[in-house]
Every structure is written in structure tokens, then in C-alpha cells.
Amino acid sequence: MKAARSSPLAAYLSMLRTGPALRTAYTHLFSRQPGVDRNVAERFRLQCRSSAFGGQTSGRVPGFVQANLVAVPQKHAFSFLRFCLANPRACPLLDVTAPGDPTPRTVAHTADLRTDLPKYWVWHDGAVADERQDVVDVWCDEMVGFLLGCSFSWEQALQEAHLPPRQIEENCNVPMFRTSLSNLPVQPFGGNLVVSMRPYLPSQLSAVAAITGRYPGAHGAPIHWGDPHEIGVCIEGDPDWGDRVSVRESEVPVFWACGVTPQEALREAQLPFAITHAPGHMFITDLVDNEILIPSLA
Amino acid sequence: MKAARSSPLAAYLSMLRTGPALRTAYTHLFSRQPGVDRNVAERFRLQCRSSAFGGQTSGRVPGFVQANLVAVPQKHAFSFLRFCLANPRACPLLDVTAPGDPTPRTVAHTADLRTDLPKYWVWHDGAVADERQDVVDVWCDEMVGFLLGCSFSWEQALQEAHLPPRQIEENCNVPMFRTSLSNLPVQPFGGNLVVSMRPYLPSQLSAVAAITGRYPGAHGAPIHWGDPHEIGVCIEGDPDWGDRVSVRESEVPVFWACGVTPQEALREAQLPFAITHAPGHMFITDLVDNEILIPSLA
Structure with a gap:
């Protein structure tokens, strides 16, 4: 088993918190692929x-x-x-x-x-x-x-790479958790980041991050893996949304930004x-x- | 001299014109690099x-x-x-x-x-x-x-790659032209795309496109090279903005989307x-x- 790379959380937090985060926005433009029956x-x-x-x-x-x-x-x-x-x-x-x-x-x-x-x-x-x-x-x-x-957009790709999301194996909804990480507020919208969780082995993290990172239009790569408490989440109990899934021996929880986040912003x-x-x-x-x-x- | 790759114009137009263009927006997030005296x-x-x-x-x-x-x-x-x-x-x-x-x-x-x-x-x-x-x-x-x-953001990189923009060599402003390509309108904003032009040899196009393509926050890769009439531009006369530059033997004009475009949209x-x-x-x-x-x- 390869050693796990360290969690991307530090990069995510540094982007949010080290002074005014620097960013640029841009749009990826796609043409329709031919031969698709839409x-x-x-x-x-x-x-x-x-x-x-x-x-x-x-x-x-x-x-x-x-x-x-x-x-x-x-x-x-x-x-x-x-x-x-x-x-x-x-x-x-x-x-x-x-x-x-x-x-x-x-x-x-x-x-x-x-x-x-x-x-x-x-x-x-x-x-x-x-x-x-x-x-x-x-x-x-x-x-x-x-x-x-x-995130549905990359779950098929994970399955094809023999990295099936646990909730698909267990035929239930993905577990989602409210984190302690604040969104960057734009008044009146704020609230905390909500994440979805899928457990993987440390040896699988690089592949899981590479596959999902190619879908920035679908939340992209994980924002954290490893200790859930670092993002204010407890995975032992029931999730805030969705269903509980099993985390097996040696697996670590992997967390992605989740589309429930804007609903939390609406609530706030x-x-x-x-x-x-x-x-x-x-x-x-x-x-x-x-x-x-x-x-x-x- | 390597053969010139074909102009990226077809890809640009297909994105704009083949039915409703498909696109997704996303933002690149950057942290400040340490040690920069801002x-x-x-x-x-x-x-x-x-x-x-x-x-x-x-x-x-x-x-x-x-x-x-x-x-x-x-x-x-x-x-x-x-x-x-x-x-x-x-x-x-x-x-x-x-x-x-x-x-x-x-x-x-x-x-x-x-x-x-x-x-x-x-x-x-x-x-x-x-x-x-x-x-x-x-x-x-x-x-x-x-x-x-x-585009100033990548002109230094072009110089460092021994691909100096002509207007820098000739110590004048980059020539800019109003094209016949409509912007995607969002009422009340519309107008036509404005481009900047820098001439290069066909053998240089791949490198020029690769370097500038890494700066999507600064207009990115060229949208066209080769025949200016394909985008409704005539480079023989004076440009619509900026200065005329010389185009040497064997060189082709290379066109980038330009920040004057939103001023055209304001005008309209x-x-x-x-x-x-x-x-x-x-x-x-x-x-x-x-x-x-x-x-x-x-």
C-alpha cells in the first residue's frame, strides 16, 4: 500500500484564510460532442x-x-x-x-x-x-x-476505475455533513460548507483525487480526507443528511464540497x-x- | 520549420455557434505566494x-x-x-x-x-x-x-521564451481590431469581439499557444491565426486601436481576445x-x- 498523501485541507484553508485569498474566475467552454442522443x-x-x-x-x-x-x-x-x-x-x-x-x-x-x-x-x-x-x-x-x-457526474467514473462509492455498494444515499468551515460570505449569503463523504483506502486517495479533480463543474477533488474533527465533523453518528455508510478497516473518510451548501446559505x-x-x-x-x-x- | 497547426478559430466558432454552446463556469483559487514584495x-x-x-x-x-x-x-x-x-x-x-x-x-x-x-x-x-x-x-x-x-500578464513569458511580441520590439502599442464575430449577447450587452494581433512564424504557433493558454485569466490562447478575413479583419491598414506593426516574410498574424471588447459592449x-x-x-x-x-x- 502506498503512503497516503497528506489531506488537501491545508491548501483549501490557506486559500480561504491567508489574508485576502487571491483568485480568478474563468469559464470552460464546451462544444456538444457529436453522436450523443440527447x-x-x-x-x-x-x-x-x-x-x-x-x-x-x-x-x-x-x-x-x-x-x-x-x-x-x-x-x-x-x-x-x-x-x-x-x-x-x-x-x-x-x-x-x-x-x-x-x-x-x-x-x-x-x-x-x-x-x-x-x-x-x-x-x-x-x-x-x-x-x-x-x-x-x-x-x-x-x-x-x-x-x-x-457529484453524480463522477461517480460513474469512480466505478469504472474500480473505486465504487460506498453508498452505491450499500444502495443508499451518500452521507452529508455540515462542517465547521465558513463559506466566503457575500451578503446576505454565508453559512458553513456542507460535505459528502465516501470512505477509501489510503492507497486509493491519489486516484480518487485525480479522477474527481477533472470535474471542477461537479465539485472537483476532495477538500479533505483523514480526521473528520479537523473540519468539525463526527462520522460515528448519523449524518446531517443522507444515510450512514460503513467505513471498513484501514479506510479513511474522504470529503467533497456538496451542493447542499447553497441551501445552508439560503437558510442563513x-x-x-x-x-x-x-x-x-x-x-x-x-x-x-x-x-x-x-x-x-x- | 514545423507545419503550422490549423487555426483554433473553428473550435472557437463551434463553441459559439453550434446550437446552444455548452459550458460550465469555475473559478481557480490561488493563494499568495510567499516572499513577494507587494x-x-x-x-x-x-x-x-x-x-x-x-x-x-x-x-x-x-x-x-x-x-x-x-x-x-x-x-x-x-x-x-x-x-x-x-x-x-x-x-x-x-x-x-x-x-x-x-x-x-x-x-x-x-x-x-x-x-x-x-x-x-x-x-x-x-x-x-x-x-x-x-x-x-x-x-x-x-x-x-x-x-x-x-494580455500584459503573458508578454513577459513570451519574451523569456524568445518569442517577443512585435509591438514590444517596435516600441509601440499592440494593434487591436474589431472583428466580425459577435459576442454572446446578454442584454443589454453585446457587440463584436475585439482582438489584439501579434505576428509569429508558423513554427512558433504551438509554443505561443501553449504559453498564453496557461493564462485563462489574461485572455488565454489565441482565438485565431492565419487569414484575417476569416474574422472580418484587414491588417493592411491602420488598426482600430493601437499602432501598426510590421509583419515579416513567412509570418502569420495571431489574434487574441482583447479587453477592449467590454468597452464595445458598453458602447452598444x-x-x-x-x-x-x-x-x-x-x-x-x-x-x-x-x-x-x-x-x-x-
């Missing part, structure tokens, strides 16, 4: 639109990029967009709609964000007030939709009104997973 | 603040990242930010301020964008109305400042009010050029 994504969305499907999307429409939805009134859209840019590991932007336009024209030009997810949460004053299968009647002209990448911001997907009930884009892959970094 | 950047900004310096910044404070400034009222900030994300080659984001805050906290936490550039343009209704050395009296509480990367948007740097009179950040370098792509 109708399957549209057909799935139409099933949601007609309420024929209202379940969780894990494992559905395999190969297509799934996305977290956050929709806020235009008044808060600039701040939320800056929050996403400041916290790209938790909030990797896939698309931002024009105010009032329910179609995410970059990632699914035939979709309607008001109907095409299987289940929504409607938020009032920072709390979930309603769960429903469409939001047509509450999506006002001023709403802006944000689609954020999701106490916006009068917002809309998100219901956890696990994601938006299916027209993108396929290897279209958001970046080249290996030398 | 006081020299601050001292230069203080010279601008006191109006002791009011000239062009090319070659000033070598090694530090220079940036284009665009400032618009908060009302237009969300649209302009989306425009930058949609057109990252022309508008690579280095920092976005909070509304009313004149300090770009990511790239220069002691700076004041109202005073620390050597020269500003004040725009009314899409036209330059005034040129001045500070904008304290017109920077209202609602202004949002955007700092966008600039006819905003009642906006502020930019005066061309060539850039903002000096606390970043050093190799802090915005990304790893080589394998």
Missing part, C-alpha cells in the same frame, strides 16, 4: 413536467449531468452569483438564466425549470415551506435560476422567497458527463 | 491616487497583473457579470466588488478603484464623455467594479452611466503574473 434527457424532463415521474434522480438517465437548482428573485441574483463565484467548490456554476426566463439556455435549451424537476422545495424566510412537483404558479417574472453541478440569508430542488431530486441537463471533464493537469 | 504595487497605486502618475502602464511594475476596469451601476451589474461569464475569453474576471465598495478585495485589498488608476473614461449613453485622473465625485453608492485580466448597451480605465492606463493588482498561471494541460 432526446433521452428531454424525455425524462417531459416525464417530470407531466408529473409522471416524481422520484429521486440518482441512477436516472445515466451519463447525463445532473444539477442542483437554486432560484432567487432578481434582487438577490447578483449577490448569489458572486457567492457562487466566491465558493466554486461548493457552488460550481453550470448555467444562470436571464431574469424571468425559465429556460437554462446553456445546458438544456428546451427545458422549463418551473416544471422539469421531479420535486421542488419552496422556501419562505429561510425555511422550507412547501414541497411540490411544479412551481409554475410561484415562479414570478423576476426569478433567476442557477444550476450547480453535482432568510430570503423572503426562494426555490430549490428537493434533495436528491435533481435537474437533468442535456450535457453528458464527459463534456464537463477538463484535461488532466500536468 | 508594496511596490501599492506604492504605484498611491502615485496614481495622488495624481503623481497619469501615464500608460505598459511595462510599469513589471511582474504584477494589470487589469481592465469596467464599473456600472448595480442595476446593470448582474447582466454585465453574466456577459463576462458568457464571454470569458474577452472578459476574464479577476474581481467583482460589492455594490458601493470601491475596494477590489480579492486582488488588492488596500486599493481604491476611484483613484488608483492613472486615467479613467467616464461614459454617458454609450459614449465617452470625459477623461480624468479620478472618479471620486461620480462613483455613486451603487457602483460595482469589475476587473478583467489583460448605451448605458446612461459607466466608468472604465482609459485605454492603456490599467489597474495594477497585488497579484503577480505566475499566480494566475494554471498548470499545463496534458
